[in-house]
């Protein structure tokens with residue numbers, strides 16, 4: 001990772017920018033991968049002969065559709081739905097659905113592009129895709145959420161299938177939304193096709209540990225990174241951004257591994273709790289009441305709420321950004337280093353700006369890129385698909401042990417690949433090359449399709 005695209009790949013990047021104008025997040029994600037792939041082309045000229053990188057940058061299919069729905073007052077709203085089926089060389093398209101007002105095609109394409117490499121790193125038979133809508137679920141009633149999900153799925157259903165495309169959750173899409181989406185799919189198709197969506201409830205085809213998987217996986221990955229540096233999480237101060245699905249279960253596993261998590265956030269501000277977060281209270285506020293994070297501080301004497309605060313100003317040894325893309329800037333990276341941070345792991349997708357990643361690399365602190373570190377969620381989704389296919393359900397302990405093993409393997413693969421390509425400890429390079437290599441080999445084998 002040196003911030004420079006190899007001459008042979010520069011025209012590929014120029015083409016991506018020219019053909020996808022104004023999709024800045026997509027450009028950023030492609031650039032970050034291309035910067036690391038030059039040495040792979042040296043060793044594998046066949047990938048260049050088959051134009052693998054050009055083909056990878058063009059989604060196999062992009063679907064965009066109108067989502068009309070009615071609110072509780074009877075007023076009509078129109079949102080935009082989309083699904084980018086990016087690459088299916090390794091298996092059916094797999095990736096979450098995001099419901100957030102900021103969603104646009106460029107964001108879904110950046111997420112879908114990253115998903116290809118992430119899914120490849122898990123070693124499981126899943127391709128890459130992503131979808132979502134600019135629908136804002138905040139403040140909407142259950143009935144409104146249900147009507148929106150039903151309208152969204154009415155159109156999307158024709159593009160899905162357990163052997164075709166298997167969505168899951170992401171920002172704004174949790175267990176409640178997955179239920180409404182699956183219910184409408186079942187109704188339209190008259191098929192109880194459990195393997196068509198993951199993140200389902202335990203009583204209707206879901207898998208234990210899926211809810212916890214991304215956050216737990218990021219903490220396991222952090223544990224591995226620290227172990228290679230002959231240290232551990234025990235007694236470490238941690239900060240996590242966000243307070244959604246990834247953040248809450250990152251906090252839970254960090255605490256179990258001996259860290260003290262002193263801050264989290266949402267889009268309204270930051271909670272700083274030097275005594276260590278009370279996880280039961282945080283879950284009550286965010287999962288049960290669906291309230292703002294400020295309600296946590298209102299009920300906890302040791303905690304303080306900082307409206308519109310910056311969570312990266314809270315001193316910590318380890319940080320897990322778990323909210324959204326580009327939430328941790330170069331200035332934030334400098335603040336973290338100044339305060340003694342020794343490791344950063346991306347729980348969210350692309351939460352660190354390129355400048356922040358460069359600053360961490362120059363400081364040689366441990367840095368875990370999202371495509372490796374947050375792959376535990378999709379890996380456990382693949383375990384859910386396995387259980388659906390065999391009509392089986394595994395225990396929590398068994399599934400968690402599988403997740404931990406998967407995260408250990410991903411870390412080892414990234415670490416060894418970085419070494420093999422002369423970039424020791426550079427897990428960004430290791431993750432990009434290892435993920436790319438697996439997809440590229442499959443694409444060559446499947447021919448020009």
Ligand code: NDP
Nearest residue numbers: 170171172214242243244245246266267323324348349377
């Ligand atoms: P949730 O919707 O459960 O939680 C998102 C959290 O981040 C909320 O606290 C939210 O605050 C905050 N947030 C979202 N957008 C912004 C923003 N623009 N500014 C500030 N805060 C924001 O989502 P998830 O936890 O599922 O996802 C978080 C990240 O992890 C995303 O990048 C996602 O792509 C990634 N990820 C998720 C996986 C999963 O299994 N869920 C798997 C792999 C990656 P508020 O409520 O105020 O908006």
